[in-house]
Amino acid sequence: MERKKRTKRKNRGKRFSRAAAIGLTFAVTGIAACAGVYFVKKDGRETPEELLSRYMALIGKQDYEGMYEMTDPENSAYKDQEAFIQRNSAIYEGIEAENIQVEIQDYDGEKNAVMYEMSLDTAAGKFRFENEMHFTDTEDGYQILWHDGLIFPGLSDSDKVRIDTAPAARGKIFDRNDRMLAGPGTASSVGIVPGKLENEESALRQLSELLDTDPETIQNRLGAAWVKEDSFVPVKTIPKVSELDLMALEPDEKALQEKARQDALLAVPGVMITDTEVRTYPFGPAAGHLTGYVGNVTAEDLEEHAGEGYNENSVIGRSGLEGLFEKELKGRDGCSIYIEDKDGAQKSVLASRPVEHGRDITLTIDAHLQESLYRQFQEDPGCSAAMNPYTGEVLALVSTPSFDSNDFILGLSDAQWNALNEEERKPLLNRFRQVWCPGSTFKPVIAAIGLKTGTVDPQEDFGNVGLSWQKDTSWGDYFVTTLHAYEPVTMENALIYSDNIYFAKAALKISAQTLEASLKELGFGEELPFEIVMPSSRFSNTEHIESEIQLADSGYGQGQILVNPLHLASLYTAFCNGGNALKPYLARSGESGTEFWLPGIFPADTAAQVLEGMKKAVNSPEGTGYAAHREDIVLAGKTGTAEIKASVEDTEGTEIGWFAVLTAEKEARTPVLIVSMVENVKEIGGSGYVVNKDKIVLDEYLGSGQ
Structure with a gap:
């Protein structure tokens, strides 16, 4: 399973499967007896229809090894079990497949084929299709003739299933006069380009002191699998220094201190500072208890809000208005699942959901x-x-x-x-509540x-x-x-x-x-x-x-x-x-x-x-x-x-x-x-x-x- 992304996402290199967290489900919704056709066991063996139903149930259990054991490897597309498991798990888990429903429609005894309709929920919405599964009849029973088209019709072994995501913009919070209380802003991302480090030990020590970050944490980020010599490895996000603040007749002391810190950071060989978009609160502590703040989702959040459109890169309102209006502010990511051929051309769209940006909230607050x-x-x-x-x-x-x-x-x-x-005056206590x-x-x-x-x-x-x-x-x-x-x-x-x-x-x-x-x-x-x-x-x-x-x-x-x-x-x-x-x-x-x-x-x-x-x-x-x-x-x-x-x-x-x-x-x-x-x-x-x-x-x- 491979993904294309329209925007830069956090936590690169982190593999996450929502399907793995919540489990897939399976149901056979009905069996249609067409034109007097009845499915009867042959010599007490499992019929093709029963075999298909059991196979689909194993998808729901993510038992790819069990699925492979039901195939005829000599006559199927994948003779190698690991390749079979990798192909199936990457696709089903990658598209977040769940609620798999199968309705068997007919059986062709001459072809040893079962015709069926399948539907499943995905990250891009529900997908429904008709398909057929062929079998070989051996002395030990029926075996599935497996090929990539059993995952989705028209999918070949050289094709890829892609997910194209369009992250929803979180809604903004405004006061009665359209002053923004919470919304998108710019911060500075401090990072390291490994190939430009002159003395790693010294650089990490200086960064640790300037950013109040554990040196081991920085070292772990540099050691991530995706990191190359010319990669920008983010270490910490810090406030962006406004040139207007520095040019004021009486520059803010905090801004001056931040500028001095960033100058010291840039003096370390291999350190870079780039702009990054963050949620920002222009009125700062004046509205801290009112607006609250957002935070990255946790595994517990994903479990509690399963099916609500959150993923490992989402943020969620933790307190204040951010939490109160979470449903309105969050929006829903757009998503498209499609088949791409070996030349990179789009063959067919399997499921698609347009992006729904979060709703802006306007308050009576002045x-x-x-x-x-x-x-x-x-x-x-x-x-x-x-x-x-x-x-x-x-x-x-x-x-x-x-x-x-x-x-x-x-x-x-x-x-x-x-x-x-530990502050005696308890700044975290919301006194108006x-x-x-x-x-x-x-x-x-x-x-x-x-x-x-x-x-x-x-x-x-x-x-x-x-x-x-x-x-x-x-x-x-x-x-x-x-x-x-x-x-x-x-x-x-x-x-x-x-x-x-x-x-x-x-x-x-x-x-x-x-x-x-x-x-x-x-x-x-x-x-x-x-x-x-x-x-x-x-x-x-x-x-x-x-x-x-x-x-x-x-x-x-x-x-x-x-x-x-x-x-x-x-x-x-x-x-x-x-x-x-x-x-x-x-x-x-x-x-x-x-x-x-x-x-x-x-x-x-x-x-x-x-x-x-x-x-x-x-x-x-x-x-x-x-x-x-x-x-x-x-x-x-x-x-x-x-x-x-x-x-x-x-x-x-x-x-x-x-x-x-x-x-x-x-x-x-x-x-x-x-x-x-x-x-x-x-x-x-x-x-x-x-x-x-x-x-x-x-x-x-x-x-x-x-």
Whole structure:
């Protein structure tokens, strides 16, 4: 079996048989008794029809030795068993034959010939043909008169069966403005031309140091069977240095270091650097957790995805959007199987399947907003989710610190992989796919529940009790604390000043049973309807809120309340959409569009009243989010600081800082809702740290406006 290829393929010299991995199958689908012809054993011997059926079954078992033993070698095309086995195995396994079906149609006793129809699945699709098998009748029984035409009609011993493959191009991933997030790019392939090496030992040592590669690995590649003196033997793929980056007024330090490394590589006699096409991620770590990356298929992948068009040269999405949209992105290789004569001319096409390139995916993501959020928080363990609060389009999903997907494409060294895994800030952890204690960003939700259920009067003055409070002495040493004293202690002022005590009292008024039921109506305990699977938000570690203290703490987003950031963002959309929470979506297509996930979760007047309090939390000088206010655009939002303690007595716990902010008017030219979280803000300014970072992002996204 020989192959022609239209494009350069990886892993040259590596022999692989998908058929060998999954096994061939065989079935006789029927026997036609034509014109009263019946197949009868002669003297108890195996009939030609039975012999044919057994022979075809052996093809399915890849038992080529058994097939040969059924032939008449003296009168067949192949007298040599090894040549027979090589010819048959190369063709059947090379075309990935499986699901062999045979239907016997007739028997000619004078010719000792069985006529049959055969079909089989191949790498290029199904192939069906009619054929006939002739036999010699000996004292020991019938034997097959074998010739190449029994494999395929018209195939002679001087012909070759060729496979011509056209690899499918993987689809690209674009943001809403057609900026490419994932697609084809160019890298540099570092390799060796053996005949030009002057001192192999020295060259391998230098390459090993410069490429962080084991010298034995390089030596093994040079020792491959296909390597000749003038061959280019690839060793490692590295980033391509852009001349534009080097010509910048302030060249990127990383680009300068890479250029120096490549100059050192080229100084080694026998080393060459050529361009090679790779999957690339232009926004690097800014979108690492979002895009994910692809990897070469493994034997396990091929077994798991048998029949889906993967081969040993394929790549497969390993994480993120690359994995989520794998079926759409991958495409299917084109393939043609044909017979070629001894002069190289094509005699006949046996099976053909056109190439199907992968489908491009366009997202609702705004890559510039994604990059802006990453740039502000890249050093902070945290995450951000951004949406259009009036459509449900997800504009950004950022997790920090991050990783560069391009590093996985080029190949991580053991040192790089260990550094990623051992890094204290956990750059491989996708934080926007976790649940977190929301702190005071949960207060608007509690306010809306109190209004909806009629358990909280927004005009009631809960009274100024100072900066700490407990319901009664049954709480022991436990007090709810707050940062600001103010009057009157009403719902709107409590949102402005972010009063923990007010919302602890509000939760007690609502009651545990009502709060549990209300939160279930808000999607707690159920899966968020979104393309990327997110963990469910929850209000307790058990099925219920178990105590008064836990209930009070839940009122200001602590206790055992845990919320996914995108879920929280979706709930916030209800405040500016008449009480209807929007369904977030990521892929732009003809079916995408504004859709309510939780319609009517709050009455319209309740949503409007809470939104007014959120506006003042940003625009009143006393508001905790005032640092983000603008003169040109009305913003609404809520800050939050959640204490993470090992116990009630813990005084060394960390603090999670939050800021949720949105353009509060539907007519806003660039509507946006951002929910940002930083894991530990205790020593860097609390939630104010997050507010200041998000203000910079908003200024970049909306314009400075000042």
